[in-house]
Amino acid sequence: MSFSQSEDDLGVFKEDKRRLTAKSVARYVLVFMLVAVMVASLTTFVVGVFTLEAEYGSRVVSGLLGEGMYQVDSLMMLSAGAGAILVSSLGLAGVLCRNKCMLGLHLGILAFLSITLLVAGVLGYIFISELEDTAKKSMIDVITYRYGVNTHRNKKHSSITTSWDEVQRSFSCCGAYGGENSTTSWYIYQRSSYWYKDNFSNGSLVPQSCCDPTSDMDRCQGLIPSNSPPSQAPPVVNVPVNYTLYTTGCYDKLEEYIKQNGIIIGTAAIVTAVFMIVEMILGIIVHRSS
Known part of the structure; x- marks a missing residue:
């Protein structure tokens, strides 16, 4: 009887160990993804500044066309990139300190920012497709x-x-x-x-x-x-x-510059948003298992 109970205890111990190992792996992967998102967000912020303030960036194009809407994409990139850097720092602190509230707040804000970046990316490609007319x-x-x-x-x-x-x-x-x-x-x-x-x-x-x-x-x-x-x-x-x-x-002279801006914005925004979504999924797993 005691031998059977020992086997049961050993099985429970192994199961707990597997769960603990899985949690640890998820946590380490999440930390890696948070760092990756921070780097991607910094890149997004830099792209936003570059496409807005470049010699022939979206601010100049808006001036030529008399429409402020052509700056919106760059401004969304700049704002979302800066916000994502701060939110990722919050998430990293939450994971390292094992603070469930900080991690939860991070996930909520990150969901909004990832949607913002996806919209910015889609707008960048729509801008290219409708550019000429x-x-x-x-x-x-x-x-x-x-x-x-x-x-x-x-x-x-x-x-x-x-x-x-x-x-x-x-x-x-x-x-x-x-x-x-x-x-x-x-x-x-x-x-x-x-x-x-x-x-x-x-x-x-x-x-x-x-x-x-x-x-x-x-x-x-x-x-x-x-x-x-x-x-x-x-x-x-x-x-x-x-x-x-x-x-x-x-x-005729500006066309390539304008198209290039749209491609840079669209690609950077969508790639960063994908990183955020993956990191958000991992964050939810860690948050629920905490």
């Missing part, structure tokens, strides 16, 4: 109605004008999109814009930022008549091109 239309609208119009009274118009001038100089582009024979590149200013129609241009056919800074500005801006753009409307056929005037639209 929405960006081109927004660029035309901004140049037509806002560029250079009442900039001394309207801060929004002033900011948009500054953004456009910076990009046109930096990328040697002019207008929305298209080449020298397009009505939506350099010719859009005199064809559609209220900057030209309401004489904010002071007689210039294109902004100074559409010209090579080393060129004859009066000739490049059409203040001196010539038989080349911008004095001559497109199509430019058998007419000497004004090589001091940038004739390619800015979307």
Whole structure:
């Protein structure tokens, strides 16, 4: 009888040992995942800052398009990344101190942050898929109605004008999109814009930022008549091109930069969110077994 009881006790001991070992393994794996999430969150935060504040990041694109929504993705990445670093630190402290309340609070906040990052990732890829149509239309609208119009009274118009001038100089582009024979590149200013129609241009056919800074500005801006753009409307056929005037639209020059931002945001956000979900599952297991 005592021998049988000893065997039972031994079985219970082995079972308890297996459970203890499983708990320990889960806890160590959770600590590893928490560190991984912290690293991924730091990366997400850096990506958010980079895509927002880069020379031609989402803040500049928002300025060009006159829409704050193009900064939302980067801001979500930045906020979620910073929050996840703090929450992961809380979770790590909860695991190491075996504090069930801290771990539970960590899991609750982490669930919200992982959803935020997934949304940011999906938005990044949606932005890429809808980029061409929405960006081109927004660029035309901004140049037509806002560029250079009442900039001394309207801060929004002033900011948009500054953004456009910076990009046109930096990328040697002019207008929305298209080449020298397009009505939506350099010719859009005199064809559609209220900057030209309401004489904010002071007689210039294109902004100074559409010209090579080393060129004859009066000739490049059409203040001196010539038989080349911008004095001559497109199509430019058998007419000497004004090589001091940038004739390619800015979307054509910026397209790869904008798409690259969307891919970076989408990929970083989704990968970090997956890490968070895995870590959350492990956290729930450890929390329930504590």
